[in-house]
Amino acid sequence: MNIKYKIILTANERETLEQLTSQGKNSARLLKRAQILLMSDQRLHEAQEIAKILLVSTSTIYRTKRNFVEYGVESALEEGARPGQPRKLDAEQEALLIATACSKPPKGRCRWTLTLLGAQLISLTDLETISNETIRQRMKQNDLKPWQKKMWCVGKLDPAYIARMEHILDLYAEPKDKNRPIVNFDEAGKQLVEEVNAPRSAKPGSVAKEDYEYKRAGMANIFMFFDRHRGWRKAKVTNNKKSLDFAECMRELVDEDYPNADVVRVVLDNFGTHSEASLYRTFAPEEARRILRRLEFHFTPKHASWLNMAEIEIGNMNQQCLDRRIPNNKILIEELESWQIQRNTEKASIKWMFDVDKAREKLNRSYEKLTSQN
Numbered sequence: 279m280n281i282k283y284k285i286i287l288t289a290n291e292r293e294t295l296e297q298l299t300s301q302g303k304n305s306a307r308l309l310k311r312a313q314i315l316l317m318s319d320q321r322l323h324e325a326q327e328i329a330k331i332l333l334v335s336t337s338t339i340y341r342t343k344r345n346f347v348e349y350g351v352e353s354a355l356e357e358g359a360r361p362g363q364p365r366k367l368d369a370e371q372e373a374l375l376i377a378t379a380c381s382k383p384p385k386g387r388c389r390w391t392l393t394l395l396g397a398q399l400i401s402l403t404d405l406e407t408i409s410n411e412t413i414r415q416r417m418k419q420n421d422l423k424p425w426q427k428k429m430w431c432v433g434k435l436d437p438a439y440i441a442r443m444e445h446i447l448d449l450y451a452e453p454k455d456k457n458r459p460i461v462n463f464d465e466a467g468k469q470l471v472e473e474v475n476a477p478r479s480a481k482p483g484s485v486a487k488e489d490y491e492y493k494r495a496g497m498a499n500i501f502m503f504f505d506r507h508r509g510w511r512k513a514k515v516t517n518n519k520k521s522l523d524f525a526e527c528m529r530e531l532v533d534e535d536y537p538n539a540d541v542v543r544v545v546l547d548n549f550g551t552h553s554e555a556s557l558y559r560t561f562a563p564e565e566a567r568r569i570l571r572r573l574e575f576h577f578t579p580k581h582a583s584w585l586n587m588a589e590i591e592i593g594n595m596n597q598q599c600l601d602r603r604i605p606n607n608k609i610l611i612e613e614l615e616s617w618q619i620q621r622n623t624e625k626a627s628i629k630w631m632f633d634v635d636k637a638r639e640k641l642n643r644s645y646e647k648l649t650s651q652n
Contacts, residue, residue, distance in 0.1 A: 283343035285318040291351050292319065298355075310334055311355050314342045366412045375399055375416055379424045390424040392417075434581075435644035442579040446545060447634045449576055454507040459539055461531065462504040463546045464588035465519050466596070468610060470495040471603040488603070495605055500614070501527050503535065504591045509625030511591050513614040515607055524551040525560035525569075532572040543574045545586060552577075587628050594621075 287295070295312045310332055317323040317331070318339070325339045346354035367375065378398050383390045392410040395417075399408055417423065449460060472493040480486040499519045503512040512535065516523045528544075536542050546552050552575070557566040578585040599617040604610050638645055 283340070283347045284321070285315060285343055285346060287315065287319045292316065294351065308355055310338075311342045314339050315346055315351070315354060318343055366408065367416060371399065371403055371405065372416055374402060375413070376420055376422065378402075379417065379422050383424075395424075435641060435647075437648060439579040439582065440641075440644065440648065442577060443582060443585060443637060444634050446576060446578055446585050447632065447637060449543065449545065450630050451633050456538075457540045458543060459505055459507065459536055460543045460545060461536075462502075462506075462586055462588035462591075463527070463544050463552075464502050464583075464586055464592060465549075466500050466502065466592045468498045468500055468600055468604065470498055470606060470610070472605040473603060492603060498607055498610055499523070500592075500595075502588045502592050502595070503527075503531065504588045506587055506627045506630065509627040510622050511618055513595060513618055515611050515614065517607075519549075519551065521551045521556035521559045525557045525566075528557060528573060529561075529569050532569055539572070541572055541574055543576055545576045545578065545588075547578050547583065547586060548580055587630065590628055594626075 295316050298312045299309055299316070313332055314328060314334070317328050318325075323331070325336050328334070328339055329336050342354050345356075375395065379390055379395060384394065384398075387394065392413045395413050396408045396410060399405060399413075452460070472495045473489065474491040474493055475489040477489065478484075478487040499516045501514040501516065501519070501523070503510075503514070505511070514527065514530075531544070532539070532542055554566075554570055554575070557569055560566070561569070583589045595614070595617065599613055604613065
């Protein structure tokens, strides 16, 4: 049936179609119809061959060629009306739904839900009913998720922030140096939780069960050391994160973890105990000075935890090991030790791709503001 419609393109028509297909800015369906016409011109390709190459049906080829012969190139390229249910919301109602989803939720509710959005839309329009599925589809179409939120903290991109950021990025760009290793350092808390009623293990036909009731058993602190060049990490559990705890971590780092290094370069944030003074508060001056001679502190900018790779490894630790109830320090230490042995055996690391050049490209507006202020 395709033989009935013979395609003969003029020079202008071919130029128009070739320009459409080369730009690639139009819908895939329109591009395929343009390709059908180009491949059908002067019967360069038969319908079956076109269908195989473009992955379209012969009926699509037939309709495209028919529309071209009977109505012209524009009609052949147009997207015809597709069957389906009419839209449940008109443009005004959809705009109102989007505005509602982006506003504060009703008093007494912490977030919008599909049901709340539907009820609000009914109260503000002539709609008598609206399904949650319709609301969900419109939210998805507009990439809205009002029931979700993310925590974020962006530091002020002033000269001090950028200077420290570029310093850290330059440090990360250096090659591995066993005499001057780079170790990221940070801490995280873990809530200890005891079961009130013993959990039930999973068995065929039944999932594992855990009682909603539990008992808080205190808080543990976890210091994270991470060396991406070595593929090494250490998670140290303590009861506190005071000056004494930080100072002891630094002593262990130079005496036990890197006894042969000339200097250990430590990347850390600006927490109050992260200072040379903590070592002098903890050790005799001679001992504090001995340890500090083998340390270099490199501080990230304020509100720039994304620059500290220890934060990434803490995230891995939480997801892989700590996402469960752990009742006491003894079990916490045992579980963390097993986790870090496995990770260190694998030499799991981070491939850091962000450098100074990419930072200047990504944050070019902030750099432009700096130069404009001079």
